[in-house]
Amino acid sequence: MNPRTLSLRALLFLGLWQTGWRSLASAPELQDPPKKIAVVGAGIGGTAAAFFLRQEFGAGVKIDVFEPGSVGGRLETVKMGDYEYETGGSVIHPLNLHMKHFIEKLGIPPRKDVPTKMAIFDGKELTFEESNWFIVNFLRMLWRYGFNFLRMQMWVESILDKFMRIYQYQQYGYSFSSVERLLHAMGGDSFLTLVNETLEETMISQGFSQIFLNDIVAPITRVNYGQSVRINGFVGAVSLAGADSGLWAVDGGNKRVCTGLLYHSKSELISARVTSISVKVRPSKTGATTSFYEVNYVDASGSAHSLYDIVVIATPLHQGKSDIAFSGFSPPIPSHYPGRYHQTVSTLVHGLLNMSYLGTAEPASKFTVSDVLTTDTKGSVINSLSSIDPVHIPPGYNRPPASQTKVWKVFSQHSLTQEQLQDMFISRDSVSETKWLAYPTYHPPHRKTPPFILHNRLYYLNAVEWAASAMEMSAISARNVALLAHHRWHQQEGKIDQEDLHTRLRGEL
Ligand SMILES: Cc1cc2nc3c(=O)[nH]c(=O)nc-3n(C[C@H](O)[C@H](O)[C@H](O)COP(=O)(O)OP(=O)(O)OC[C@H]3O[C@@H](n4cnc5c(N)ncnc54)[C@H](O)[C@@H]3O)c2cc1C
Structure with missing residues (x-):
C-alpha cells in the first residue's frame, strides 16, 4: 500500500x-x-x-x-433456545465505511469479537485446519502453495485500494448514472474487465495456480456466494476480502x-x-x-x-x-x-456435531474450529458448516468446543434432508431453515x-x-x-x- x-x-x-x-x-x-x-x-x-x-x-x-x-x-435473525442468531447477511468488512458510519451515527456498538478458526473439508476429510499460531499457518501455506497466498492478499488489497475511492467521490457529492460508470470511476477499465471475466480466468491470468484456486479460493466463494470460482472477478475479490481478518457484525443483529x-x-x-x-x-x-x-x-x-x-x-x-x-x-x-437469484438455504441446528462426518479422528472436546469451508467437489451437499455465536455476546461467553451442544449454521443450495442432518449431527434439539434467494447467480x-x-x-x-x-x-x-x-x-x-x-x-x- x-x-x-x-x-x-x-x-x-x-x-x-x-x-x-x-x-x-x-x-x-x-x-x-x-x-x-x-x-x-x-x-x-x-x-x-x-x-x-x-x-x-x-x-x-x-x-x-x-x-x-x-x-x-436479507438481514434477519432467528431465535434458537435463549439467543438470536444471524441467518442472512452476517459479516461486515472493517473497511466498509458506510456500515461503520451508520452504527456510529445510530449509537449501536459492534458485536463483541469472538476469535474464529477455519478448516477446509473436501467431502471426505479435513484437508486444512487453521492453527492458533500465525507462523504455523504461514509456513503451511508457503509449503503447499508457495507465494500464492501472500500474492492473493496483495491482489485483494490493490482492488480494495481502488474500491475505497468511492467514499471520497461520494463525500464530494459525485454520483454515477450506471453501475459500469461507478465501477469505472473506482478502478478504470480493470474493474470493468473484472466483472466481465470469471474469478478463475482473472486469477489464472495473474499467475495463481489451479490447485490454489481449487483448495483455497473455491471454498471462500462457496461460503460467501454459494457459487464456484466462475463468479465474476469483482464479486470474487469482494468474497476474498470477506475472508480478511477484522470482520465484524452489529451488536444485537x-x-x-x-x-x-x-x-x-x-x-x-x-x-x-x-x-x-x-x-x-x-x-x-x-x-x-x-x-x-x-x-x-x-x-x-x-x-x-x-x-x-x-x-x-x-x-x-x-x-x-x-x-x-x-x-x-x-x-x-x-x-x-x-x-436469476441463487438459492442458498441457511439451516440453523442446535445440536451435537457428528465429528466422523468431517472424517476427523480429532476428539470433539479439542475441536474449536468455527468455520468449516468446503471444496467444489462433485456431489458435495453443503457449502459450509459454521459454529455461530449469538448476535449479542453475553458476558463471559466463550465459543464451546464441538463436544458440547451448540448452534451450527449450514449453508447449502438445497434443503437438507433428515438423512443428511442425521449424518451431520448426533443429536438435534431444534432446527430452523431459511430459504433465501440470496444473491445473483453470477455468469460472466x-x-x-x-x-x-x-x-x-x-x-x-x-x-x-x-x-x-x-x-x-x-x-x-x-x-x-x-x-x-x-x-x-x-x-x-x-x-x-x-x-x-x-x-x-x-x-x-
Ligand atoms: C444467506 C445470506 C448471507 C449473506 N452474507 C452476507 C455477509 O456476510 N455480508 C454481506 O455484506 N452481505 C451478505 N449477504 C448479502 C446481503 O445480505 C445483501 O446484499 C443485502 O442485505 C441486500 O440488501 P437490500 O436492502 O439491497 O435488499 P433486501 O434486503 O432484499 O431488501 C429488499 C426489501 O424489499 C422488500 N420488497 C420486495 N418486494 C417488495 C414490494 N413489491 N413492495 C415493497 N417492498 C418489497 C423485501 O421484503 C425486502 O425487505 C448475504 C445474503 C444472504 C441471503
Whole structure:
C-alpha cells in the first residue's frame, strides 16, 4: 500500500470524510425541493436510501418506505433456545465505511469479537485446519502453495485500494448514472474487465495456480456466494476480502441498522407491498403540466395508491424477488430483468456435531474450529458448516468446543434432508431453515447490468448487485442513488458521471 493511499484511508477512518466538504462543492439550489419520495423495500439498501435522501433533500420532504415483510430484508435473525442468531447477511468488512458510519451515527456498538478458526473439508476429510499460531499457518501455506497466498492478499488489497475511492467521490457529492460508470470511476477499465471475466480466468491470468484456486479460493466463494470460482472477478475479490481478518457484525443483529436508519431518517414505514408504478401527468398552478409517479400498493386493509415526485426501488427486480408492474413508461420497464437469484438455504441446528462426518479422528472436546469451508467437489451437499455465536455476546461467553451442544449454521443450495442432518449431527434439539434467494447467480461475461435510472425520477438501487451483492454495496448504491436523485432534480449535471475524478480529487487531501 503506498503512503498516499494510507493517508486517504487514515483520514477516512478518522471520520473526516463526514465533514463539510460537500457544502464547498455544492452548486446553488435551482428549484424547490420535492414534496414526496417513495422508497420500495426496507432492507439495508432502502433504509440507507431513506437516510441519504433525507440528508440530500432536507427536513421538508415526506419520505415513505414501503415494506410488506420485516424491516431488514436479507438481514434477519432467528431465535434458537435463549439467543438470536444471524441467518442472512452476517459479516461486515472493517473497511466498509458506510456500515461503520451508520452504527456510529445510530449509537449501536459492534458485536463483541469472538476469535474464529477455519478448516477446509473436501467431502471426505479435513484437508486444512487453521492453527492458533500465525507462523504455523504461514509456513503451511508457503509449503503447499508457495507465494500464492501472500500474492492473493496483495491482489485483494490493490482492488480494495481502488474500491475505497468511492467514499471520497461520494463525500464530494459525485454520483454515477450506471453501475459500469461507478465501477469505472473506482478502478478504470480493470474493474470493468473484472466483472466481465470469471474469478478463475482473472486469477489464472495473474499467475495463481489451479490447485490454489481449487483448495483455497473455491471454498471462500462457496461460503460467501454459494457459487464456484466462475463468479465474476469483482464479486470474487469482494468474497476474498470477506475472508480478511477484522470482520465484524452489529451488536444485537445487523438488521438493527435498518430500523435505526428508518427512525433517523424520519421516514414513514408503510407496511404494504407495492404492486405497480405508473406515470401520471397533472396540471400545475402555473398552467404547465407536472408528472408524478403513482405507487399502487396492497396492505392489510386492501389496495391504495399515492403520488410521489421521486421513487427509489430498493428490491431486486427479478423473478421470485418482487413483482412490480410498471405501466405507461416508454421505453417499457420490465418487472423482471434477465438473470436469476441463487438459492442458498441457511439451516440453523442446535445440536451435537457428528465429528466422523468431517472424517476427523480429532476428539470433539479439542475441536474449536468455527468455520468449516468446503471444496467444489462433485456431489458435495453443503457449502459450509459454521459454529455461530449469538448476535449479542453475553458476558463471559466463550465459543464451546464441538463436544458440547451448540448452534451450527449450514449453508447449502438445497434443503437438507433428515438423512443428511442425521449424518451431520448426533443429536438435534431444534432446527430452523431459511430459504433465501440470496444473491445473483453470477455468469460472466456480463450482460448489460440493469440501470440505476429507470425513468426521469425513478431509480433502481439493486442494479449494483450484479457487480457484487453485499450490505456495503447496497449502502454505496443508496448513497449514489440519493445523490443522483438530488443532482437530477436540481439539474446539477456537473456532479454526474465525471471522468477522471481520482486524478482531479488527488490534490484535495
Ligand atoms: C444467506 C445470506 C448471507 C449473506 N452474507 C452476507 C455477509 O456476510 N455480508 C454481506 O455484506 N452481505 C451478505 N449477504 C448479502 C446481503 O445480505 C445483501 O446484499 C443485502 O442485505 C441486500 O440488501 P437490500 O436492502 O439491497 O435488499 P433486501 O434486503 O432484499 O431488501 C429488499 C426489501 O424489499 C422488500 N420488497 C420486495 N418486494 C417488495 C414490494 N413489491 N413492495 C415493497 N417492498 C418489497 C423485501 O421484503 C425486502 O425487505 C448475504 C445474503 C444472504 C441471503
